[in-house]
Amino acid sequence: MLSEPLLGDEVVARAALDAGLRGAYSYPGTPATELLEYLQGSAEVAKGEVHASWSANEKVALEEALGHSLAGYRALVAMKHVGLNVALDPFVSSALTGSNGGFLVVVADDPGMHSSQNEQDSRVLAEFAGIPCLEPAEHQELYEAVQEGFSLSEDFRVPVMLRLTTRLAHCRAQVHRREPQPPRARRPLPERFEDWILLPVNARRRLGRLLETREKLMAHFDERAVSEVQEGVPGPLGVIAAGLGYAYFREHYPDPGSCPPHLHVRRYPLAPGALRALARKVDEVLVLEDGSPYVERALSGLLADPRVRVRGKLSGDLPRTGELTPELVGRALGFEGVPSRGPSMPLPGRPPSLCKGCGHADLFKALTEVRREFPGLFVTGDIGCYTLGALPPYQALQTCVAMGASIGMARGMADAGVLPVVAVLGESTFAHSGIPALLSALRGQVPMTVIILDNAAVAMTGGQQSLLSGEALLNLLAGLGVDPEHLHSLLPRPQDHAANVEVLRKALRHQGLSVVVAARECLQAARRRKRGLA
């Protein structure tokens, strides 16, 4: 059955449904967002056969999916690469509890940082936790990898990572679907629960078992990979390609008969036997992989053969940062690029900007005005549409690091005597990981101002449901212990500019902690809502 053209994220969702998925959890983040969106739009979820919901953050999402898996059903959690940092604590320990129903951790990396603050490579974290990782190169492989991932997770009783990168997650293509499996029977709970209670005495035993599992997995992968070493046309150069690296490699060798000796790496831990088998055939190995030089680094240890030269990102044959492109791979393979011609005039860049009429802009205008009265003012920013307030014409923010980081960093600034200090973040980012930071600052009686931009949506990723907005947000702030006299609300719109400047002035003059909630619905979300109602 041929599907309609699907984004890579959607292929994962479709494949998981076809494989008998029962529960999925996620927090929106480019390039992973569309996975859960596809599930939420599916017939299976509409009929109530499959659960799919947004979580407050990735840590919560991973714990929810782990619970679903341990309960005995196939489960997945989806996130962008930096989301895995948030979820790292339960992620690493879930390798010790292991899975019950198949458990897939889907992580979309963003090499080249199209929409991210860093370029980390999740394969490193799969190895760190000691779990297997699958990395498909194209859509059909991706579809199959989801099915394989669930089976591996059940056969070896470990969580399995599925690594995507932006170009796979956000590329559309058709896939051949398998016959959807009927809802799977629940796998029984164990009779005793020691394996899931990670007290040191149990965790030590589980770690031993995880290392044994890893050895078995490596042998299992190696057996498959050895048969996948491609003889190709004999020559001095061999190619080891993973993920998109393989797609770009084949772009230059579309005829399978013309390829040099090569190995397509699809699974981690790496298969030492297969890598050595390839290396024996050649004098030098070119490694093509997106992200860090993960395979390249491992190779020098695995081969232990000074005769074979390893080329890749460490050797300078490919750039150390950014994403692979067909041109870069072509050059590394020794192909000349096609000459191309651009315009002769210089072109100004077009950075993204806040939507015309966005309430964030009104808040930044008010903040800019009041800033004149507080020359030393320091403003910590956060992750969301409002990060664009760091760019001209506002240039209102001085930091942007991680979800919720604005509040903790503001407190650190205040403790260091940088005053006055303001943290600016959205309501969904606050719910994601700002709450504990605000609690700390409140109990520490830190003089600082927190501005929460409540637009009732996770706007940057497409307006997903926000878990903490309006009344609920104000109640939470009061409950945390924000002094009602210094908990302000304002409506960020042009006609209220003067009043809003006054509110900010008052908040900044206060010698203790103040919170300003600037509440106005996201324009895009409002438009979608009205279209939905019409």
Add this chain to the structure above:
Amino acid sequence: MNETIELILCGVGGQGILSVAQVLTLTAAEHGLACKQSEVHGMSQRGGTVQAHVRLARGIIHSPLIPAGRAELVVGLEPLETLRHLHFLKPGGTVVSSTVTVENLAEYPERDLVLAELERWPRHSLLDAEALAREAGNPRTQSTVLVGAVSPFLPFDVPLYLDVLERMFGSKGQALVEANRAAFALGRQHSLEVLSELR
């Protein structure tokens, strides 16, 4: 791989470049071609540069990205963005672009210079998508005008496009379907006239 078609689509976030891509890939699928369509989501959709790579072929398509100097067509909803992506065109390739500028940046170059630069490319079909969309009865059909303007350069039959438009807009009322059909026809007509001069 015979009958391989590669297009770069570009514009400004929010203009609807992804829906141009969607119509083209769905139409190509009806025509029996496999597709790979690489998109940009996230931050740049907020009024920044947006591009999509569309690769269509009979056989397997490996790379989601089109290498520079390889695209048959560069299709733009905004002339400065079209210029920005010209290096993807292969010699003899065609530029299809709206001439309507989106000037959401501090120093937008002089519009005439931008258009003159586009006209230097030997094969081009430049059109005022905004005016044609209005003529079609709905100013929001600019992206469909562009689909129409690309259509004479692609091997797909017109009814295939119209079926896809019906599928995409049918649920939103017949008036919108009609406006999109009219927008398609106006864009197509423009490029057919250009083509007759090119030959």
